[in-house]
Amino acid sequence: MIGDKKKYLEHIQDEDQIITLRKILDNIEKVIRNHSIVSSDFLDPYQRELSYSILNRFNDISYHEEGGYDNAERKVIVMYPDYLKYSDLESTISAIEVQAKYKHANLGHKDFLGALMGLGVKREKIGDINVSDESTQIIISSELSDYIIFNLDTVGKESVDSKEISLQKIDNVEEEYNKIITTVSSLRLDTIISAAFNISRSDSSNIIKSDKAKVNFKPIDNISYLVNEGDLISVRKKGRVKLKDILGESKKGRLRIQIYKYI
Structure with a gap:
């Protein structure tokens, strides 16, 4: 005990x-x-x-x-x-592949997550959901795989087919992103959010103070928090960015940085 x-x-x-x-x-x-x-x-x-x-x-x-x-x-x-x-040990997770019957169905991550939760599956029982043009791979707790396969027949308004696949067939996907190279006065969180999302420093400060920002998934409410190279920043309802590289100083003494803004 x-x-x-x-x-x-x-x-x-x-x-x-x-x-x-x-x-x-x-x-x-x-x-x-x-x-x-x-x-x-x-x-x-x-x-x-x-x-x-x-x-x-x-x-x-x-x-x-x-x-x-x-x-x-x-x-x-x-x-x-x-x-x-x-x-x-036996694995405690499983993978499910979901394909829309209509090939050009425009379904995203939120659609699949919503469909699963609509079946009564709790968020903490769902792992990554990797959406692609061909199919979507969902990582799930093993005890729920059969239930989902038999009951997940609609995502959004689209009919889908579901089947279990081996974990070895999961695609090791990378998120798509746009590269942004810009200059900032410092690596403060409010400054980085302002530059990444093209909003004012005042707006970025309000976002942080309203508990809507996380760094590496950790909630941060301090506008002066210093961001490090490689940190992942997420802002509620705006998306996620990564401070990929610090490229040096500009002639005016500002920091040149490269940001990955995830699509």
């Missing part, structure tokens, strides 16, 4: 993540008590980072990320006794 679980959460400052991390502690307790193999829900990179700050305090627990493919954004954490080998 773990004992007082509160002590493992004392360092967590983001109250919105407490429930998620309590579930991680419950999973750890199951592994210790029952010598069982337990999988978390799908978590974003920020949530996984917080989870590891707890998992690393238990020496008799091993864990491994599983998202279906190398670049997966949402992954589960498989927890198991340290005397087991991960390579001997």
